[in-house]
Amino acid sequence: MIHSPVTASRVSRRGLLGGAAAISAALLTGCGPGGDPAASSAGQPRRGGRLRAAFAGGGVNETLDPHQANLFNEASRAKAMFDKLADYGPDVSIQPRLAERWEPNRDLTRWRITLRPATFHDGKPVRAADVLYSYARITDPKRAFRAKASLELLDLPNSRAVDDRTLELALKRPFAEFPNALAAFGAYIVPEGADSFERPVGSGPFTFDSWQPGRSLLLTRYDGYWEGGAHLDELEYLISNEESARVNALLAGQVDYAHDITPTTARTHADGGRMTVIRMPNSTMQSFAMKVDRPPFDNRDLREAMFLLTDRQQLVDTVLAGAGQVGNDLFGKGYQYYADDIAQRTRDLDRARFLIDKADAKGLRITLDTASVASGFVEAASVFAEQAKQAGLVIETAMGNKDTYWRDILDSGVLASYRSGAMPIETHISQRLLTNSTTNATRWARPEFDALYAKAVASADDATRRQAYGDMQRTLHAEGGFLIWGFADFLVATAPGVGGVSANAPANTLDWARFDKVWLG
Amino acid sequence: MNLPRYAAGRLLLGLGQVAGITTIVFVLTEALPGDAAVVIAGDHPDPARIAAIRAQLDLDRPAWQRYLDWLADLIRGDLGVSLISQRPIVDRLADSAGATLLLAAVTLLVLIPLAIALGMLAARREGGRLDRVVSAVSVALYAVPEFALAILLIAVFGVRLGWLPPTAFGADLLTQPSVLVLPLLVLLARPICTISRLTRAGMLDALRGEYVSHARRLGITGSRLWLRHALPGALAPIVQQLARTTDWLLGGVIVVEAVFVIPGLGTALVDAVSTRDIPTVQALCVLVAVTTVVVNLAADLVAFRLAPRTGAVR
Numbered sequence A: 001m002i003h004s005p006v007t008a009s010r011v012s013r014r015g016l017l018g019g020a021a022a023i024s025a026a027l028l029t030g031c032g033p034g035g036d037p038a039a040s041s042a043g044q045p046r047r048g049g050r051l052r053a054a055f056a057g058g059g060v061n062e063t064l065d066p067h068q069a070n071l072f073n074e075a076s077r078a079k080a081m082f083d084k085l086a087d088y089g090p091d092v093s094i095q096p097r098l099a100e101r102w103e104p105n106r107d108l109t110r111w112r113i114t115l116r117p118a119t120f121h122d123g124k125p126v127r128a129a130d131v132l133y134s135y136a137r138i139t140d141p142k143r144a145f146r147a148k149a150s151l152e153l154l155d156l157p158n159s160r161a162v163d164d165r166t167l168e169l170a171l172k173r174p175f176a177e178f179p180n181a182l183a184a185f186g187a188y189i190v191p192e193g194a195d196s197f198e199r200p201v202g203s204g205p206f207t208f209d210s211w212q213p214g215r216s217l218l219l220t221r222y223d224g225y226w227e228g229g230a231h232l233d234e235l236e237y238l239i240s241n242e243e244s245a246r247v248n249a250l251l252a253g254q255v256d257y258a259h260d261i262t263p264t265t266a267r268t269h270a271d272g273g274r275m276t277v278i279r280m281p282n283s284t285m286q287s288f289a290m291k292v293d294r295p296p297f298d299n300r301d302l303r304e305a306m307f308l309l310t311d312r313q314q315l316v317d318t319v320l321a322g323a324g325q326v327g328n329d330l331f332g333k334g335y336q337y338y339a340d341d342i343a344q345r346t347r348d349l350d351r352a353r354f355l356i357d358k359a360d361a362k363g364l365r366i367t368l369d370t371a372s373v374a375s376g377f378v379e380a381a382s383v384f385a386e387q388a389k390q391a392g393l394v395i396e397t398a399m400g401n402k403d404t405y406w407r408d409i410l411d412s413g414v415l416a417s418y419r420s421g422a423m424p425i426e427t428h429i430s431q432r433l434l435t436n437s438t439t440n441a442t443r444w445a446r447p448e449f450d451a452l453y454a455k456a457v458a459s460a461d462d463a464t465r466r467q468a469y470g471d472m473q474r475t476l477h478a479e480g481g482f483l484i485w486g487f488a489d490f491l492v493a494t495a496p497g498v499g500g501v502s503a504n505a506p507a508n509t510l511d512w513a514r515f516d517k518v519w520l521g
Numbered sequence B: 001m002n003l004p005r006y007a008a009g010r011l012l013l014g015l016g017q018v019a020g021i022t023t024i025v026f027v028l029t030e031a032l033p034g035d036a037a038v039v040i041a042g043d044h045p046d047p048a049r050i051a052a053i054r055a056q057l058d059l060d061r062p063a064w065q066r067y068l069d070w071l072a073d074l075i076r077g078d079l080g081v082s083l084i085s086q087r088p089i090v091d092r093l094a095d096s097a098g099a100t101l102l103l104a105a106v107t108l109l110v111l112i113p114l115a116i117a118l119g120m121l122a123a124r125r126e127g128g129r130l131d132r133v134v135s136a137v138s139v140a141l142y143a144v145p146e147f148a149l150a151i152l153l154i155a156v157f158g159v160r161l162g163w164l165p166p167t168a169f170g171a172d173l174l175t176q177p178s179v180l181v182l183p184l185l186v187l188l189a190r191p192i193c194t195i196s197r198l199t200r201a202g203m204l205d206a207l208r209g210e211y212v213s214h215a216r217r218l219g220i221t222g223s224r225l226w227l228r229h230a231l232p233g234a235l236a237p238i239v240q241q242l243a244r245t246t247d248w249l250l251g252g253v254i255v256v257e258a259v260f261v262i263p264g265l266g267t268a269l270v271d272a273v274s275t276r277d278i279p280t281v282q283a284l285c286v287l288v289a290v291t292t293v294v295v296n297l298a299a300d301l302v303a304f305r306l307a308p309r310t311g312a313v314r
Helices: A008-016 A019-028 A038-042 A072-081 A128-139 A178-182 A243-251 A263-269 A300-309 A312-319 A349-358 A377-390 A405-411 A425-432 A447-457 A462-479 B003-031 B036-041 B047-056 B063-075 B089-124 B129-143 B146-160 B177-208 B210-217 B222-250 B254-260 B265-274 B278-306
Strands: A050-055 A086-088 A094-096 A099-104 A110-115 A160-163 A166-170 A206-212 A216-221 A234-239 A276-290 A324-326 A365-370 A394-399 A415-420 A482-494
Touching: A050 A072, A050 A243, A072 A206, A072 A216, A072 A234, A094 A099, A094 A178, A099 A178, A110 A128, A128 A160, A128 A166, A243 A263, A243 A482, A243 B146, A243 B254, A263 A276, A263 A482, A276 A300, A276 A324, A300 A349, A300 A377, A300 A462, A300 A482, A312 A324, A312 A377, A312 A482, A365 A377, A365 A405, A377 A394, A377 A415, A405 B036, A425 A447, A425 A462, A447 A462, B003 B063, B003 B278, B036 B047, B063 B278, B089 B129, B089 B177, B089 B222, B089 B254, B089 B265, B089 B278, B129 B177, B146 B177, B146 B254, B177 B210, B177 B222, B177 B254, B210 B222, B222 B278, B254 B265, B265 B278
Parallel strands: A050 A234, A365 A394, A365 A415
Antiparallel strands: A086 A094, A099 A110, A110 A166, A160 A166, A206 A216, A216 A234, A276 A415, A276 A482, A324 A482
C-alpha cells in the first residue's frame, strides 16, 4: 500500500529523450556569472504568490479521488487537499494529523481516537462520522482501493462514533501498530457521502479551484486550515512525463518546482545557480530479490555468497550517480526500529568464492529478471552481473514487460530487480515477509519468523517490539532473500527563490511533495 | 466515373476500414501481456486486489462480449467510459483533440504557402544558386529526426538564449502563441522538404509539358503562365502528400507533444496503451481512422477536380 508510487510507463519515454537535459546542460556551461547560491536567495518565509509545480502524471484519465492516489502527483495533490488521521514523519514513525491522539484498550482491539478541531473547505467540521464513512469507502468489498489491505483488520460494524470528535475503532485482532494503518498510503478522510471528486472538498491546506485533466490543477490557500494557512496564495500542478521538459521549464522560469529529477540532471546543474537541487535521502530501497523457496537460492550459503560478492559502493556510484547510500540488506535505513547495530556488510570475494564452491555453484547460470520499470534497474542489473562474474557466477539478465513487471516477478523466476519507497518497517514485513503476505517476492515463509512478528504487533510495550523487530532483522541480514545494496535519494529541483522544501523527507512521508510549508522568495 | 458515385464508394470503403481497424486494435490490445487491473495494481500486485479491480472494471467477462458491447455503444454514438477515470471518454479527449487540431492547423497554414513558394522559387532556375541552397537546406532538415531537432531548438532558443518558451507547460495555446513557435519549427522541418521538392519537380515537369508549351505559344508568360497554367498541373501529387502530412499531424505527433508538453492525442494514446485502458485506445483509434479516411477522401476529391485528365485519383 505504501510503495513508492508507480511510474511504470514513464521510463521508456524518458529513455527515448534521455539526452535532452544533457545537451541543455552542455550549452549552459560558460553561461556567464553563476548567480547567487540558491539557498540564500530564498530567505525568510514570505506569504503570497503562485507556485507552479511540474510532475509526471497519468494523462487525461487521471483522477482526483484521494483514495485512488497512486502516482507521485496524485499523492501530492491528495495531501494538498486532504488529510489522514496520521502520517509518516521524517523517520517514518507515525505523527498525529487529524487525530489529536489515540489510545488502545488493554488488549489492543479497540482504539479510541480523538479528532482535532478541523473543518472541511465548505466550512463543515471534520467529524467522527466522516472518518467512519471514509474507512467504509476504502474497505468496500466491491472496490479495490490501495489502502484497503491496510485497513482490512478494521471491524467497522463494531466501531462507533462516541461524539463528533471522538470515535472508537474496533479491530478484528489485537494490533499494536494500528497507527501505521491510519497513515497508510491513500487512507484520506473525505466528507461523509463524498463519492465524486470532480470538485473535491477536503480538509487539507489547499482548496480546489480549477482542473484540466492531464494538464493542470489549480488550488488556492485554505485560510481555515487547522495547522495554519499555507504561505502560498495558489498552487498549480502541471503535468509532463518527460523529465527533460520538467527541467527545461524550470531552467526557463516556466515552473518553480520540478519533481523527480535524475541524478545526472542534479549533478549537471548543481553549481549553475539556475536551480536548487533538494536531496531526500533514504527514499528508495534498491535491491535484488532472491526467491528462497526454490533452487538455487534455497541454499543459504549461496544467498550469503550473493551478499558478499556485491560491491555496494560501486553500484551507488554508477547506478545512482552517487545520489544515495549503501544498504546493509535491511529495509528502512534511518527509519524507526531500523537495526543500525548490525555491522555494515562489505565485499569479501574470497569468502564469496568459498561459499559458492561449498554450494557447488561455481559457473552456475542464473537469470536475473529486470525491466525499465524504475530508473536504474537495467543499469544495476548489468553492473551486478559483472560483480558476480568475478566471484564465479554467470548472471544473465532477462528484460521483462515494464507494465506488468511487478506482478510477473511475484511468482516466477529466481532473482529479480526490486525497489520500494518508504513505509514503516512493520508494514514492509507484514506485506512481504510473512507466510501469508500477499506481495512476498522473496517467498520468505518461516513459522518462527511469523511468530516473532505476531509477538511484536501484539505487544503494547515499545521495548518488546523493538527487541522483536531487531531479532527479525538479524535473521534477514544473515539469510534473507532481499539483497539490499542501496538507498537512493529522491531528487527534486526548485527555482532559486523557492524556500521551505524539506530535504528531511523520504519519498512517501508527510513532508515529501508537500507545499503548505513552501514559499516563493 | 462521376464525382458523387466515386465519393460514396470511398465512404463505404472508409467505414469498412474503420471497423477493421478497431477490431484489429482490440485483438492486439487484448494480446498485450497484462490488463488494466495488473497495471493499476502496479508495484503492489496483491492478487486479491487485482481480482477486485478486474471485477470492478468488468474485465472478468470474455473479451468478445466486451467487444460486442463496445461496438453496440459505438453504433449509438457512444465512445464509452475510460477504465481509469470511469468518466466518458469524449469529455476527457476533447481538450487533447483541440490541442492537436490547433497545432495541425497552424502548421498547415504556414507549411502550404511557404513550401509551395520555396518549390516554385527553386524551379525558376533549375540548378541555379537558389535552387541549390533550397535543396541543400531542406534535405538537411529532412535528415534530422524530430526529437533531435526539438532538443536542439529547446536547448539553444529556450534555455540558453531564453528567446522562446522551451515548453508549453500550463500555457493556453491560443493566448500565448509564443509557446507554439518551437514545436511549429519541428513539425515544419520534414514536410517543408517533401512539399517543396514535390512542387519543384512538378513545376519543372509542367513547364516542360505540352500544355504549358501551348500556353507559351499563345503568348502567355510570366507569373500568369506559372500560377494559372503550370501550377495546377503540379498540384495533384502535392495534394496527396499534404493529405499524408495532415493525417500525420492530426494523429498527434507523440515526440513533439512529449518534449514540448502539449498534451494532445498522441500523448493520450501513449497513456491509454500503457494503462491498458482499452476503451480509450479504441476511441482514439476510431478517431484516427475516421480522420485518415476523411482526409484522404478529401485529398482524392481535390486531386480529381484539379487534374481529372491525368487520372491521378488513386
